[in-house]
Amino acid sequence: MATQENSASGPQAGGHPRVSIASTVNGEQRHAVVAPMRRLLDVLREDWGLTGAKEGCGEGECGACTVLLDGQPVNSCLVPAVHADGAEIRTIEGLADHGALHAVQAAFLAHGGAQCGICTPGMAVTAAWLVDANAGKPVPEAAIRQCLAGNLCRCTGYGQIVQAVVDALGAPSTPNPKFVAGSGTDAVWGTEKDPAVVAKAREQEPVVTRIELTALGTSTADSDNASGGGQP
Amino acid sequence: MSEQPGMALGEYPTTLPSPQLLRDVAVLRPNDLHHALTLLDEAQRAGQALRPMAGCTDLLVEAHFGKPMPAQVLDLWALRHSLGTLQWTERGLRIGALATYRTALQDPRFCAELPALAKAASLVGATQIQARGTFAGNVENASPAADAAPMLMALDASVELTSLRGVRELPLHSYYLGYRRTVRMPDEIITSLLIPADRLGHPGQWLRKVGTRAYQAITKVGLAGVFSWQDGLLQDVSLVAVSMAATPLRCFAMEGYLRHKSLSDLDPIGLRQAQARDLTPIDDVRSTADYRAEVFARLVEQALRETAAT
Structure with a gap:
């Protein structure tokens, strides 16, 4: 854990605060002496040489820097180094197990779930989190899209990515009721704007309860898209 | 994700400012709540x-956009095991200061008894932000476009503020003084948010966020409310407007207008006149x-229709 002798942020070098951090990264112990508010993304890339996580936006919008911090997907551009101290971190470099690809990685390859590749490391990390927690369970396509909504891709249109995740889950998915209902742009989980449309969707859909969705770490949410499209 | 400080396209920096801004920020890491309060007290005295x-x-996100950083911060994340x-x-429900949206969304009871607040939590940023963002942080950040604070306000939540001087609790609807200003004193921290027992499992919880996209969006206009219908009459109601004022705002004039009315009593003009007294x-x-x-008025009408029908 921390090398904090007291409450302050540790030894000062040249007037700049410094903190010594120790983390388990992809199963290996890593140490660094850094500015305490240095971004985890920079520590990973510049101090530890793990350049898989990318900087897309730097403000928590695009998800290209996604890593697992104590088992949760986070934007490493919004995590200060002090929060990595004592934490377990998994990056894209740690998804494969001794050369054997994670199911998500294999499925991305099989489905062509990448084009330019910038979003792919973050997308794969978030998808692996979903798949590891729900392997073998039928996850609605809408829930997959919701889970991946914080990982923006400007190339693929998401179709192959979602199909790859469905494949990696190893269970048939249910289609997005938005498309089943043919209701245009704004009938997604939790909205009941047009009872007839919702009833029609429900006839064709297995009922997925809110709790089952939230067990994925996601929840029902409605979309108020003015411009259409299931993914931001 | 945060509401970003306004910046025109041409003003975007070519070199990101955050590493420089963050280099000199000292972090105080308390061992426990008393230690945290002591550090705040000492800082205030100094x-x-x-x-x-x-x-x-x-x-x-503020650092990313070049906003000046504080010289020192108090790292409450270190206390998440006791306050999370x-x-x-x-x-009722006591939400610890360090409870994240994910903490709540993974709690089946939370999702069952507070469905609209669970929905609000699921609409904050996206998956990654929900693992890190806290309800208390959302309250203290005081954005007029906040996702969780308005629904908490509609649920009559109160804020527990703690300092070495003691503990005080006040209603969330009186917590905001103005744009990005709260009543929290510099030596205080939010230790919990309390949702009263009579709101848990209430059938009339309602929330809708209107944004450009489903996720990673900031609210253009939104409504959080709790509607108590009995025998076709709206016995009680709380309405909170999002992105309609300098802070999330309880709409007392509209509530007064609506109370004890039935759906057929509703007059769109009267509703909008009441709205104009609350919101500019x-x-x-x-x-x-x-x-x-106009969209806010229609959200109120939608919420009334939907909650009356349940």
Whole structure:
């Protein structure tokens, strides 16, 4: 854990605060002496040489820097180094197990779930989190899209990515009721704007309860898209 | 993700400012709550600012956009194991200061008894932000476009503020003094948010966020409410407007207008006149005053229709 002798942020070098951090990264112990508010993304890339996580936006919008911090997907551009101290971190470099690809990685390859590749490391990390927690369970396509909504891709249109995740889950998915209902742009989980449309969707859909969705770490949410499209 | 400080396209920096801004920020890491309060007290006595931080989903976005950083921050994340829980008590639900949206969304009871607040939590940023952002941080950040604070306000939540001087509890609807200003004193931290027991499992909880996209969006206009219908009459109601004023705002004039009415008593003109007494929305980068005013009125009408039917 921390090398904090007291409450302050540790030894000062040249007037700049410094903190010594120790983390388990992809199963290996890593140490660094850094500015305490240095971004985890920079520590990973510049101090530890793990350049898989990318900087897309730097403000928590695009998800290209996604890593697992104590088992949760986070934007490493919004995590200060002090929060990595004592934490377990998994990056894209740690998804494969001794050369054997994670199911998500294999499925991305099989489905062509990448084009330019910038979003792919973050997308794969978030998808692996979903798949590891729900392997073998039928996850609605809408829930997959919701889970991946914080990982923006400007190339693929998401179709192959979602199909790859469905494949990696190893269970048939249910289609997005938005498309089943043919209701245009704004009938997604939790909205009941047009009872007839919702009833029609429900006839064709297995009922997925809110709790089952939230067990994925996601929840029902409605979309108020003015411009259409299931993914931001 | 955070509401970003306004910046025209041409003003975007070519070199990102955050590494420089963050280099000199000292972090105080308390061992426990008393230690945290002591550090705040000492800083105040020394005349130094000490900003509490939790999941950093606002602070590090501010750094990204070049906003000056505090010289030192108090790292409350270190206390998440003791202050990050949901406690169900006789008084209601106590949301610990470090409870994240994910903490709540993974609690089946939370999702069952507070469906609209769960929906609000699921609409904050997206998956990654929900793992780090906290309800208390959302309240203290005081954005008029906040996702969780308005629903908490509609649920009559109160804020527990703790300092070495003691503990005080006040209603969330009186917590905001103005744009990005709260009643929290510099030596205080939010230790919990309390939702009263009679709101848990209430069938009339309602929330809708209108944004450009489903996720990773900031609210153009939104409504959080709790509607108590009995025999076709609206016995009680709380209405909170989002992105319609300088803070999330409880609409007392509209509530007074609506109370004890039935759906057939509703007069669209009267409703909008009451709304104009509560709210004066503005034009900004995300929407216009006219759009906000009309959509908000329609959200209220939608919420009334839907909750009356359940």
